Amino acid sequence: MVDAYGDEEQTGGFFAMIEEYLALPFSVSILGVEAVVEKVDITRDGRIVAVCKRNGVKQKIEILDLPLPKPIPAGAEWIAAYSHWRRGF
Numbered sequence: 001m002v003d004a005y006g007d008e009e010q011t012g013g014f015f016a017m018i019e020e021y022l023a024l025p026f027s028v029s030i031l032g033v034e035a036v037v038e039k040v041d042i043t044r045d046g047r048i049v050a051v052c053k054r055n056g057v058k059q060k061i062e063i064l065d066l067p068l069p070k071p072i073p074a075g076a077e078w079i080a081a082y083s084h085w086r087r088g089f
Contacts, residue, residue, distance in 0.1 A: 008046055014082040015042045018063065021075035028052065028069055030061070037066070048082065 018040050025036045028050075035054040040063060042048055049060040064083050068076055 010085065011046050011048065012042070014078065014085065015040070015048050018048060018075070018078045018082065021078055023074040026069060026073045028067055030067065035059070 022040060024040075025038050027034055027036055029035075030052065033054065035052040037050045038053050038058075039051045040048060041051055041060065043060070048063040050063050050066045052059050052061055052066075063079055064086065066079075068079070
C-alpha cells in the first residue's frame with residue numbers, strides 16, 4: 001500500500017492480496033442457499049467481488065457483502081483489512 005497512490009491503486013493492492021491469500025474454493029450460505037466461492041475478481045468500476053457458483057450458474061457478489069462461513073477461510077483477514085480501509089480507518 002506504500003506505493004499505491006489513490007483509491008484505485010489501493011483497491012488493486014487489496015485485490016491482489018485477497019486473490020493471492022484467500023483459500024479457495026469454499027462454501028457459503030447466501031440467503032439460505034449453499035454456493036461455492038470459486039474466485040475473486042475486480043470489476044471495471046473497481047469493486048472487489050466473489051464469483052460464486054451453484055448448479056452451473058455464476059453470480060458475482062461484492063466481497064464485503066459476502067457472508068463468510070465459520071470457521072472463516074484462511075486469508076479472510078485481507079477481506080477484513082479491506083473493509084476497515086473502505087470505512088476510512
